[in-house]
Amino acid sequence: MMRARILIRPKEGILDPQGKAIERALPALGFEDVSGVRVGRLVELEAADTDRLADLCEKLLANPLIEDYEIEAADSEAGSGRRRSGDR
Amino acid sequence: MAEARLVWHEEVDLEGIEVVVVPGGFSYGDYLRAGAIARFAPAMEAVARHAEAGGLVLGICNGFQVLCEAGLLPGALLPNESLHFVCRQVELLVESSESPFTSAADPGQRLSIPVKHGSGRYFAPPEQLDALEARGQVMLRYAPGENPNGSVNDIAGIVSEGGNVMGLMPHPEHAVDPLTGSEDGLAIFRSLAARARAPVTA
Numbered sequence: 188m189m190r191a192r193i194l195i196r197p198k199e200g201i202l203d204p205q206g207k208a209i210e211r212a213l214p215a216l217g218f219e220d221v222s223g224v225r226v227g228r229l230v231e232l233e234a235a236d237t238d239r240l241a242d243l244c245e246k247l248l249a250n251p252l253i254e255d256y257e258i259e260a261a262d263s264e265a266g267s268g269r270r271r272s273g274d275r
Numbered sequence: 276m277a278e279a280r281l282v283w284h285e286e287v288d289l290e291g292i293e294v295v296v297v298p299g300g301f302s303y304g305d306y307l308r309a310g311a312i313a314r315f316a317p318a319m320e321a322v323a324r325h326a327e328a329g330g331l332v333l334g335i336c337n338g339f340q341v342l343c344e345a346g347l348l349p350g351a352l353l354p355n356e357s358l359h360f361v362c363r364q365v366e367l368l369v370e371s372s373e374s375p376f377t378s379a380a381d382p383g384q385r386l387s388i389p390v391k392h393g394s395g396r397y398f399a400p401p402e403q404l405d406a407l408e409a410r411g412q413v414m415l416r417y418a419p420g421e422n423p424n425g426s427v428n429d430i431a432g433i434v435s436e437g438g439n440v441m442g443l444m445p446h447p448e449h450a451v452d453p454l455t456g457s458e459d460g461l462a463i464f465r466s467l468a469a470r471a472r473a474p475v476t477a
Binding site: 204 | 308350353
């Protein structure tokens with residue numbers, strides 16, 4: 188089984204009110220110089236056949252009309268050298 | 276008068292049904308995207324076959340979202356521009372009475388019908404939108420100043436290219452009695468009932 192990470196984001200040019208709401212809240216926290224906030228989704232999964240993931244994205248995980256997606260192979264849990272924050 | 280029957284989501288046979296209404300609600304919790312998972316319900320395959328054969332399909336609110344996700348209608352419904360769930364009466368303008376869904380209304384007629392949704396912002400990419408407008412597929416628009424969700428071109432309801440599938444975000448079924456403020460939604464159901472009673476010509 189391969190572990191994969193799928194990033195889904197609103198297509199460029201599509202208004203993202205969630206990103207805007209976050210952006211508007213930032214100055215109150217002292218982050219005056221943050222802009223261009225866009226909010227997407229991250230789906231992590233394990234698949235035996237990663238070749239079929241694009242099909243899965245097109246059919247369900249993303250709506251290609253309004254969203255772009257990227258599929259990346261995630262390292263195995265133990266071998267992950269990525270810096271993590273928060274949980275674990 | 277036409278007779279209504281409920282179709283369970285696992286049913287795959289729509290024999291004898293002339294008009295399918297995919298109602299509102301929050302199917303599968305609207306997880307992922309509104310309507311994204313419901314489109315895989317077994318009954319939706321039957322609805323797609325019904326539509327392909329020229330049968331009438333009306334999607335209301337979540338039903339509209341499901342029909343877009345299923346590709347039976349062009350475009351998509353995005354979260355409201357305001358991010359607020361809107362639940363109020365809105366004024367609509369009938370764009371065309373040239374459809375089995377709006378034949379009992381007059382072009383330019385104002386209808387007062389409630390909306391109740393969080394993801395009702397109709398969107399279609401520019402080329403698709405132009406084609407939609409050029410072919411006269413927009414049946415209902417929010418009246419000037421009434422757009423509750425940021426829908427492009429104030430679009431509230433559209434039909435498919437073939438004209439036999441319609442989706443709209445407002446709830447005509449909640450505007451059928453003066454007791455609840457308006458009976459303007461009857462225009463849609465009267466149109467469909469007239470069609471269902473008409474002799475089959477095919």
